[in-house]
Amino acid sequence: MTRRSRAQMIEETRAKLLATARQAFASQGYGQTSMDDFTAAAGLTRGALYHHFGSKEGLLIAVIEQIEAEVGDRLQTASAAEPTPWLGFRCRCRTYLELALEPEIRRIILQDARAIFGDVPQAAQSVGIAALQAALEELIAAGTVQPVHAGAVARMIYGIVTEASFWIAEPDGDPQARLAQALDGLDRLLAGLLHQA
Amino acid sequence: MTRRSRAQMIEETRAKLLATARQAFASQGYGQTSMDDFTAAAGLTRGALYHHFGSKEGLLIAVIEQIEAEVGDRLQTASAAEPTPWLGFRCRCRTYLELALEPEIRRIILQDARAIFGDVPQAAQSVGIAALQAALEELIAAGTVQPVHAGAVARMIYGIVTEASFWIAEPDGDPQARLAQALDGLDRLLAGLLHQA
DNA sequence: TCAATTAACATACGTTTCGTATGTTAACGA
DNA sequence: TCGTTAACATACGAAACGTATGTTAATTGA
Numbered sequence: 001m002t003r004r005s006r007a008q009m010i011e012e013t014r015a016k017l018l019a020t021a022r023q024a025f026a027s028q029g030y031g032q033t034s035m036d037d038f039t040a041a042a043g044l045t046r047g048a049l050y051h052h053f054g055s056k057e058g059l060l061i062a063v064i065e066q067i068e069a070e071v072g073d074r075l076q077t078a079s080a081a082e083p084t085p086w087l088g089f090r091c092r093c094r095t096y097l098e099l100a101l102e103p104e105i106r107r108i109i110l111q112d113a114r115a116i117f118g119d120v121p122q123a124a125q126s127v128g129i130a131a132l133q134a135a136l137e138e139l140i141a142a143g144t145v146q147p148v149h150a151g152a153v154a155r156m157i158y159g160i161v162t163e164a165s166f167w168i169a170e171p172d173g174d175p176q177a178r179l180a181q182a183l184d185g186l187d188r189l190l191a192g193l194l195h196q197a
Numbered sequence: 198m199t200r201r202s203r204a205q206m207i208e209e210t211r212a213k214l215l216a217t218a219r220q221a222f223a224s225q226g227y228g229q230t231s232m233d234d235f236t237a238a239a240g241l242t243r244g245a246l247y248h249h250f251g252s253k254e255g256l257l258i259a260v261i262e263q264i265e266a267e268v269g270d271r272l273q274t275a276s277a278a279e280p281t282p283w284l285g286f287r288c289r290c291r292t293y294l295e296l297a298l299e300p301e302i303r304r305i306i307l308q309d310a311r312a313i314f315g316d317v318p319q320a321a322q323s324v325g326i327a328a329l330q331a332a333l334e335e336l337i338a339a340g341t342v343q344p345v346h347a348g349a350v351a352r353m354i355y356g357i358v359t360e361a362s363f364w365i366a367e368p369d370g371d372p373q374a375r376l377a378q379a380l381d382g383l384d385r386l387l388a389g390l391l392h393q394a
Numbered sequence: 395t396c397a398a399t400t401a402a403c404a405t406a407c408g409t410t411t412c413g414t415a416t417g418t419t420a421a422c423g424a
Numbered sequence: 425t426c427g428t429t430a431a432c433a434t435a436c437g438a439a440a441c442g443t444a445t446g447t448t449a450a451t452t453g454a
Contacts, residue, residue, distance in 0.1 A: 005419075011429070031228070031312070034411065046412085047433045056412070115228070115312030118304075119363050148385050149378035155364040156357040156382055163356030166316050167349060181346035186257075186354055188345050192389025207402070231440065243441085244404045245429070255439075 014052050021065045026104040028062055030112040057116060064113055071099055073128035079135075086144050090190060093157055094183055096128055100165035100167050110162050117132045120158070129158050142171070147191045154192070160186060211249050213394050223301040227309040228256055236306050252315070254313060261310055268296055269324035277334075283341050286332045287387060290354055291380060293325055297362035317355070326355050342390045350390070357383060364382045 024033045035056060039113040046074040053059040055164050067182035076097040082088035099105055120126045139145040168175055217239040221230045232243050232253060250256040266387040275292040296302055315322045330351035336342040361379040365372050 013432085029312075036411075042325065045433055048357040048431075050413075051430085051432060064230070074332045111315055112312050114227075115309050118308055119367060122359075147387055148382045152364060153328070153377065153382040153386070155360045156386065159356030159358070159360030160353040163317075163352045163359070164349065170316060178349065180351045181278045182353070184352040185345045188343055189350070189353065189386045192385045192387065210402085230411055232442095233440070245402075247442075248402060 002128065012046060013044065016088075017044065017049060017052060017059075018062055018066060021059050022066070022104070022108070025060065025063060025108050025112065027107075029107060030056075030116065030153060035059075045134060059110075060113070060116060062106060065108060067105060068127050070129065071105070074099060075128060075131060083143065085135070085139055086194075087133075089139060090187075092132060093161065093190065096132075096158075097161045097164055097182065097186065099177075100161050101168060103169075106165055110165065120155075126158070132157055143195065146195055148193065159188075160189065164168050198346065199331070206297065208240065210245060214241065214246060214249060214256075215259055215263060218256050219263065219301070222257070222260060222305050223303075226304060227253075227313065246393055255349065257305075257310065257313060259307060264302060264306060265324050266303065268273075271296060272328060282332070282339065283391075286329075286336060287384075289329060289332060290358065290383060290387060290392060291330075294358045294379065295357075295376075295384065297358050298365060300366075303320070303362055303366065317352075326351050329354055336389055340392065342393055345390065354387075357386065 017039070020038050021033070024038040024041070035049060039046050039049055049059060055060055075092055076093055079088040079092040082091045100110060114120075119127065133150045136145060136148075136150040136154055140147055140150060164186070168178040168182055170178075214236070217235050218230070221235040221238070232246055236243050236246050243252075251258055272292055276285040276289040279288045290350060297307060298352055310319075317326065330347045332349055333342060333345075333347040337344055337347060361383070363377040365379055
């Protein structure tokens with residue numbers, strides 16, 4: 001066990017680079033992070049970085065993909081436990097909002113990534129939005145939700161969540177209270193999608 | 198008339214700098230814009246820039262303030278013509294979306310500014326959001342809209358508009374069709390805010 | 395009216411940072 | 425065993441930003 005294969009060591013340096021970059025991006029932001037500095041913090045040099053990731057943007061893409069994968073898993077886990085499809089959908093939106101509150105996700109995905117790649121991170125094609133869209137399409141087919149364009153509305157919900165997370169995290173105001181108020185507002189907006197009884 | 202006062206000339210260079218920067222930021226993005234290049238394009242040097250705006254960020258803030266002021270005017274003009282407060286509110290949201298489709302606004306306000314100043318441009322305190330919140334508060338007081346937190350929901354609508362604009366402008370897909378689909382989705386979501394009949 | 399100060403810029407410089415080009419070492423294949 | 429390639433480190437060049445330092449012209453005050 002104390003003996004590591006060559007392939008394992010390579011993977012270790014890649015993972016170490018990724019983890020250190022993720023930490024640095026989250027705490028200082030992508031633009032403010034010097035590749036010299038944080039590679040040194042990882043005990044390596046920029047040479048290793050450019051070998052594994054090609055460019056600073058390539059590194060950011062790798063970090064985004066890692067985070068997106070985690071987000072996808074957590075959303076899936078949370079919403080799968082709900083009893084009805086609609087409640088599952090609602091839970092997915094709420095959980096999305098809670099995830100967006102984590103500083104790492106807000107800073108890297110919602111804040112910096114947008115400026116680098118204009119649109120939603122095309123890199124990982126935003127797992128969260130895709131899943132939201134799929135859930136919406138099912139609900140529309142089942143007649144629970146009015147016939148809207150699922151892709152459009154999924155994106156809009158993503159926007160709701162994004163902005164709400166920034167609002168909640170604003171320096172003034174109580175985050176807990178704001179989270180509750182945001183979840184309430186989210187509920188009202190989502191209710192508009194339902195078919196009238 | 199051919200005689201310009203000193204103060205006028207100073208204002209002219211300031212305006213010229215601002216206009217050139219706005220153009221450059223919109224077409225190449227804030228990060229990709231070299232201060233040497235675009236000041237030269239304006240027939241000046243970085244010296245003038247740092248004298249008037251202090252820093253590159255200061256220049257961006259000035260550009261944002263200019264755009265925000267225009268956005269505020271156009272929103273006000275559009276919504277004031279509507280017959281009822283609710284329709285005025287709805288119109289404001291729709292117009293907001295249409296404005297967000299303009300490349301200049303999308304690139305500078307929605308895309309780049311967020312990465313530089315984490316939150317919504319605190320610089321000009323987003324006139325659009327503030328007006329949206331005020332309109333919401335009136336509608337709640339009048340009993341037209343359910344009692345939600347106006348600040349939270351105003352921000353969420355801002356998020357809807359932002360994401361929708363990016364979605365509409367995606368390279369594939371027909372922008373005209375997508376705009377219609379987005380406006381439809383927006384209507385459904387907003388309908389959730391209304392009191393049930 | 396004239397000297398001193400300040401505003402409005404231009405120019406020059408130093409620092410930081412990114413990407414690339416060039417080693418270097420160790421493993422792997424023929 | 426020898427050539428090749430992967431996995432890095434090191435060195436170099438090219439922006440780009442901010443600042444420090446001119447320079448000129450207007451303005452102020454005595």
